[in-house]
Amino acid sequence: MSINRQNSLPLLLSVFFLALFAGKIAQAGPALIFENVWIAEAPPVSKVLAGYMSIKNTGDKDQKIISAQSNDFGSVEFHRTIEKNGMASMQHQASLLIPAGGNLIFKPGDYHMMLFKPVRKFRVGDKAIFKFQLENGHSINATAVVKKASADTSHQHH
Template sequence: MKRILGLLAIILFCPLLVTSSLAGDITVTDPWVREAPPGAKATAAYMTISNTSSRTVQLDSAASADFGMIEMHRTEMHDGMAHMKKQTGIRIEAGKNVQLKPGDFHLMLMQPHRSLKAGDQCALQLRFDNGESIAVQALVRKQ
């Protein structure tokens, strides 16, 4: 019986050990949101995401009380025209950084609940596939 309980404890707590070893290994720097023109239905958020862990992680989703919907996009060039392509996630390799920047990966912030002006703050919640969730305060600025 003790052997079964011991085995059960190992099975139940091993996932917690893996999660906690990755916790805090993701950092976000220089988060900002582009000020949108009056009446615009969308804008974008940019930042650098760093992964200091020994495993690849993926940004799975983002949320904000200031927007009804957030999607991950990447700008791609086709025949000299820029097109945004929706992403199911953004991978950050172990020990690497990914820049979300104009003309590349970004968070598309849609259905604004309020008008954001340069100098305002926008709270974002980033969720990763390792279970980590990071709260970010992004400064609204003009380009």
């Protein structure tokens, strides 16, 4: 007999800890979920488009997004429209903080992505891929779809 009960316990333990370790690695990734990522359709001559989304943080750590990029645009910025005394102005956001267990909603008149220099025309139903860079070194890809923006939510750029 080469294997007895006494020898199999350390083996079982090491398998157990290996599984635990593997589970930890799987959890270490960013717990951000991008939902309803969309780009507002704009006239074909537009040099800048606006994008929206919901970002959910299902993890127990705050997450910070420091940039976004897409092969379909020259550059991507995060903005927030602030209304003060009836005047709307846009503030550039250097980063986005999504609190643990919380979310951040982008919508017309609030947080939005400014998509500069589109490299092609976008029609309703077209898609574009965005890569979001996190402060912790991870990056997440999300696919946006072009939708019609209703008249009252059209984006106005300064």
